[in-house]
């Protein structure tokens with residue numbers, strides 16, 4: 001069982017975790033700083049990767065290219081460890097000449113420029129493509145344009161030196177060749193005339209290109225150091241004859257002071273952050289454009305710009321170039337934008353991407369375009385997705401990732417459509433082969449659920465709110481595929497027999513002996529037509545499986561959320577090979593999307609074959625020093641759409657309230673195996689006592705009392721297991737009524753152990769305290785259990801913030817039970833209330849339940865009660881059949897009908913001491929505690945779940 005933490009404890013843990021991470025990051029930064037030193041010359045001599053990115057083990061977000069260096073680094077890292085859903089062709093990589101040449105195009109020229117490139121650009125790009133192939137897909141073109149080409153792998157520098165054309169092609173801002181024609185072409189247009197371009201290149205310029213490439217970044221390949229200053233000298237030659245200007249810093253912007261120069265103004269006009277001040281008649285720019293401007297100016301033969309004070313000219317020397325780099329922010333000026341397509345409805349997707357003029361021009365060519373003024377994003381019909389992606393690929397400075405493959409598969413019909421159709425009606429399934437009793441009892445929304453499941457070919461996650469009748473729907477869906485049985489039903493241990501009862505109730509055609517409830521690890525898993533097994537036993541019995549089950553139901557499927565658990569490892573392969581998979585959960589994910597992953601692939605094994613891809617898109621995956629953190633959430637709207645389209649059906653109580661009765665009662669048949677041998681012997685002895693002839697009236701009552709008390713004792717472990725299962729299933733606030741002090745104490749003790757917030761009201765609670773406790777329960781934020789005495793807390797209290805009442809014990813007076821139910825079902829309650837009666841076979845419950853039912857019937861006949869318990873009774877076969885049982889029943893009936901016996905029994909029961917053979921009053925015995933511990937730990941459910949709870953955090957993180 002999981003150990004529930006309070007909200008406060010969770011917060012504390014999270015706080016500590018964050019602090020630890022911050023300390024770790026600081027330490028690593030300091031170490032990194034020490035090892036690299038602050039000297040720029042050291043930085044300059046390092047490879048570009050170590051310079052551009054933060055230390056490899058610092059947190060970074062692979063999906064957000066906030067910083068060029070980081071993008072470069074991250075891309076390398078993520079591409080090595082991630083399963084990127086993007087088809088390769090969608091990535092922005094320039095490994096082919098056709099792709100690489102796009103870098104030269106003016107963005108507006110996309111449609112025409114793409115197909116026909118000049119031979120020169122093809123030739124030159126072919127020359128450099130090996131270098132670019134080494135660049136990660138997300139290296140922004142700005143890095144390439146801004147003189148960072150040489151920052152790549154040392155080998156890359158080498159290639160540049162040996163292929164001068166490549167340098168020209170890749171250093172656009174330094175290309176005298178194109179600039180000598182027109183500055184505009186410098187920024188965008190590919191060199192059109194190879195002949196002119198080639199002739200225009202002066203020898204010195206070529207040399208300068210090489211030096212810029214190698215030295216500008218400070219990344220110097222071995223053996224090139226001596227050459228750099230020489231080349232630099234050549235490049236500085238122009239200073240003598242050119243127009244001079246200076247850059248002046250002004251806050252986070254800088255100003256350029258220079259006389260009129262048409263070429264330079266053309267350059268200015270291409271910088272996104274440009275601003276002209278008519279008062280001073282100067283242009284100013286954001287610092288992000290500084291590098292790009294300097295590079296461009298450097299290439300203009302008619303201009304010499306003095307760099308900003310304090311910022312070294314990147315041309316100065318290889319050893320000082322790093323200083324300039326570290327002083328200046330990265331320059332994303334030439335508008336490299338990166339983003340992704342995100343689904344926003346069943347028929348539309350949105351381009352989640354930054355501003356780019358060319359991209360917007362392209363968007364405007366899409367027929368289905370729509371601009372959302374609120375989100376300030378463009379969206380389109382799915383059918384235009386491919387067209388848009390194809391077109392965007394021609395924009396060299398834009399990377400728009402397409403929808404992941406999983407989404408295109410799930411929404412294939414929408415992607416291929418020519419006109420949008422919002423919702424296809426789900427066809428009515430032919431249920432003529434299913435027991436009419438079941439079909440006729442389905443509520444309309446349940447019938448719709450069955451239709452949905454069959455339309456999905458029997459594979460779905462049915463995630464209806466708690467208490468909406470997932471069981472009846474699951475049985476109906478499974479019965480539709482009855483020809484493919486044997487059926488496997490995997491459930492929490494505490495509800496195995498409840499499921500058996502449900503099959504018996506809803507499928508009368510199914511012979512009871514065809515139902516196999518697996519109780520121990522020695523049982524056979526495939527012995528019946530319907531096989532019901534707990535999660536924990538499944539992992540012990542999976543080896544028995546020779547042939548796979550074709551139809552599988554998993555109740556409370558969120559029990560599989562942690563992929564590392566034995567239960568998940570046992571179940572997932574079964575789901576993969578099964579033809580029909582019916583997952584049931586009222587709370588498929590309790591805290592984060594990562595919890596959904598196993599359930600999604602349980603239903604659709606081909607969706608997101610790698611968790612990492614899912615994590616990147618929906619869990620806001622972040623790389624941390626210790627590995628990947630998948631505990632966040634992102635793109636939740638899209639995830640919801642995907643789930644609804646292909647995986648999940650979820651209705652909330654409020655959606656179907658009109659179809660629900662105000663109270664829904666359910667008998668939960670407790671697992672007989674949970675009653676220990678010792679308790680069983682005590683029960684049998686007590687039952688025997690009751691049937692012994694020739695007893696006085698008093699002796700008979702004592703015998704009955706002992707039987708009632710022994711029942712309480714015997715049920716404790718199963719009751720506790722059920723309560724913990726409820727908590728694990730996400731039930732947040734509920735009431736547990738019991739009668740015996742030992743039961744109340746055992747429950748509160750367990751809740752304390754598990755740190756579950758709870759209150760207790762019994763006969764010893766003062767009336768002043770009762771109100772306070774009620775209030776306290778109301779204020780609890782999440783999980784909270786009110787442990788209440790049936791007789792001491794059944795009146796006058798309001799617990800309408802809960803919508804579930806659990807009766808751990810029965811009580812012979814139905815009026816008391818109904819009053820207790822109404823603590824929740826009262827004014828202020830807007831929901832349908834669920835009531836669970838926990839009954840254990842072979843105990844006094846066998847007699848108490850029919851007795852209650854009988855009394856209710858009488859009350860109903862007298863017009864005093866509209867309640868009907870008979871349906872439940874019929875469902876659970878709670879009929880005493882043999883004559884001996886009838887005798888005990890009679891005894892119960894007689895005893896409880898006599899005046900005053902209630903009080904007598906109450907008093908005796910409340911203070912029952914299980915340690916005493918006679919059941920005489922006394923304190924809770926160690927004996928009972930031992931029994932509880934022994935049984936709840938038997939098969940280690942408690943132990944295991946506690947581990948899993950703490951393991952949750954880990955389960956959403958992967959080591960590097």
Ligand SMILES: Nc1ncnc2c1ncn2[C@@H]1O[C@H](COP(=O)(O)OP(=O)(O)OP(=O)(O)O)[C@@H](O)[C@H]1O
Nearest residue numbers: 441442443466467468469470471472586664665666
């Ligand atoms: N169509 C129906 N006719 C009669 N009883 C129904 C119907 N649907 C549900 N019930 C009853 O409602 C109660 C709740 O149903 P069930 O246990 O299947 O809910 P659930 O959705 O599985 O809830 P949880 O998530 O809490 O397990 C049960 O007693 C069930 O028998």
